[in-house]
Amino acid sequence: xxxxxxxxxxxxxxxxxxxxxxxxxxxxxxxxxxxxxxxxxxxxxxxxxxxxxxxxxxxxxxxxxxxxxxxxxxxxxxxxxxxxxxxxxxxxxxxxxxxxxxxxxxxxxxxxxx
Amino acid sequence: xxxxxxxxxxxxxxxxxxxxxxxxxxxxxxxxxxxxxxxxxxxxxxxxxxxxxxxxxxxxxxxxxxxxxxxxxxxxxxxxxxxxxxxxxxxxxxxxxxxxxxxxxxxxxxxxxxx
Numbered sequence: 001x002x003x004x005x006x007x008x009x010x011x012x013x014x015x016x017x018x019x020x021x022x023x024x025x026x027x028x029x030x031x032x033x034x035x036x037x038x039x040x041x042x043x044x045x046x047x048x049x050x051x052x053x054x055x056x057x058x059x060x061x062x063x064x065x066x067x068x069x070x071x072x073x074x075x076x077x078x079x080x081x082x083x084x085x086x087x088x089x090x091x092x093x094x095x096x097x098x099x100x101x102x103x104x105x106x107x108x109x110x111x112x113x114x
Numbered sequence: 115x116x117x118x119x120x121x122x123x124x125x126x127x128x129x130x131x132x133x134x135x136x137x138x139x140x141x142x143x144x145x146x147x148x149x150x151x152x153x154x155x156x157x158x159x160x161x162x163x164x165x166x167x168x169x170x171x172x173x174x175x176x177x178x179x180x181x182x183x184x185x186x187x188x189x190x191x192x193x194x195x196x197x198x199x200x201x202x203x204x205x206x207x208x209x210x211x212x213x214x215x216x217x218x219x220x221x222x223x224x225x226x227x228x229x
Contacts, residue, residue, distance in 0.1 A: 101170065
C-alpha cells in the first residue's frame with residue numbers, strides 16, 4: 001500500500017537558518033503530494049501541494065518539488081522564522097473518484113530559536 | 115465562517131470506559147473524514163462519510179469504534195470500551211463533494227488519553 005516516510009524530528013534551528021525536511025513516498029499510482037502544518041493549538045492546514053512530476057509547490061517562503069524519479073517531496077525554506085515553529089506533515093493522496101483519502105508521514109516537529 | 119469544530123478538545127478516561135467524540139463540519143460540507151494520530155506516529159485515515167453514508171470505513175481499527183453521522187450534519191465517534199492503545203489525537207476534516215484535497219479543512223483535534 002501507499003506510505004510516506006519523513007525525516008525524524010525534532011528539528012531545532014536558529015532564526016534565519018536554512019530548512020530542509022526530507023520526505024519520500026511509495027505509491028501504486030500517480031499521487032498528489034502535500035505538506036500540511038499544525039501550529040500549536042490549531043488544526044492541520046495545507047501548506048503547499050504538487051499534483052504532477054516536476055511541479056513545485058510554494059507558500060509562505062516554503063517550497064517543495066515533486067520528484068518522481070526519486071519519489072521525493074522535500075520541504076525547504078531559505079530563512080526560517082520563530083513563527084515557523086510547528087509540526088510538519090508530508091502526505092499523499094491517489095485519485096479515487098471523490099474519496100481521495102490522505103496518507104500521512106509521522107510528522108516533524110520544528111522549533112526555531114531566536 | 116466557522117471552521118471545523120471538535121469537542122472535547124481533551125478527554126481523559128480509564129480503560130474500559132466509553133468516550134464519544136464529536137465533529138461539526140463546515141456548513142454545507144458533505145464530505146467528512148476522521149483521522150487519528152497515535153503516540154506521535156503517522157496520522158491515519160479512519161473513515162469517510164458523504165452526507166450520512168459511510169463511503170469508506172477501511173481504516174476503522176476494530177469493532178470497538180462506531181462512527182455515525184445522522185442527518186448528514188455533525189458526526190460522532192464512539193469508542194467502547196476504550197483500550198490503552200486508543201490514546202492519541204483524533205482529527206476531523208470536511209470538504210465539499212467534488213473538491214480536491216486542497217479544499218479539505220481540519221479541526222484542531224481531540225486529544226484522548228486512556229489510562
